[in-house]
Amino acid sequence: MNKIKVHISTITESIEDEKDFTVVLQNTEYVIGIRVRKQQAVLLYGAISKRADLMLPHTLINKILEPLNYRVTEIVIDNLFEGTYNSLVYYSNGKNIYSVDSAVNDALIISAINSAPIYIVDTLLHQYGTKIKN
Template identity: 25%
Template sequence: MDKIELEILGLSSSQSSSGSFALVLGETVGNRRLPIIIGMFEAQAIAIEIEKIVPNRPMTHDLFKSFAKSFNYTIEEIIISDLKEGVFFAKIVCSDGSHTEEIDARPSDAIAIGLRFGVSIFTYERVLSEAGIVLTDEEGEKEGQAEPAEAENISSNKPFKEQLKDLSSDRLQTLLDEALKNEDYEKAAHIRDEMNRRN
């Protein structure tokens, strides 16, 4: 399976649920984005390493690095390996020099560890084609205005993910374009998941 290299493009706090963050990955060659919703502690662990902040005491991911180095293990790469029912899966590929192991992990933990070892992040084409969001400038202008009933639904008291179920595919595409234009990747991820659920 061909691997596609990803880079971290951003980390933004969730506007729809407190304690959640959108980690935005992008292919190094291409314009597809892969937003992944992660927890606050994992976001903090990633941000600390990106900003090269040294905490007073080692965090969990720092402990993992110390433990691995003590036993002569190194991390070779991180792979966002699968997407099942809206949940991403990852593998930490590590080696002791003579044999290689793949360890199952949440993408947020895998990336936090991968950053500490300075390794590349990859995914597979099937994951990126299913969950990736393509950035385009034109699509937002093409779509027409939402029907009044749908416009009312999106501002109701239901949670955002529930509101999406009541909207047409065309309206979802319009909302997706708007979310991408505003760089609201967390909202874009929820819309993408609803669109994928219907396919």
């Protein structure tokens, strides 16, 4: 599995459904949209803008892991099943590395809170992303 680093470019309201938003991930070569519900988009915006009042549910994870000296090291969007992207959140204490399955919207919020890098497997990005023209 090869993974490619991406970043959150923007969050925009979906044209197809007013209850959905699209999180746009990109790097220098590709762009890909991840659909999330409005509530998750608001929480993600709160995490990106560091608004503590909007990211309470996801900061709980840090409060549990900090005393154990674990931190989030990265998230990897690794699968698409029935139209839903799935991901892994990686945690490490410097000696051990663990991964936890996560809904992609939760993983993106956790990444934003922890300033952890976001990766997507190359097969997903190449198949579902759009190549940016030079």
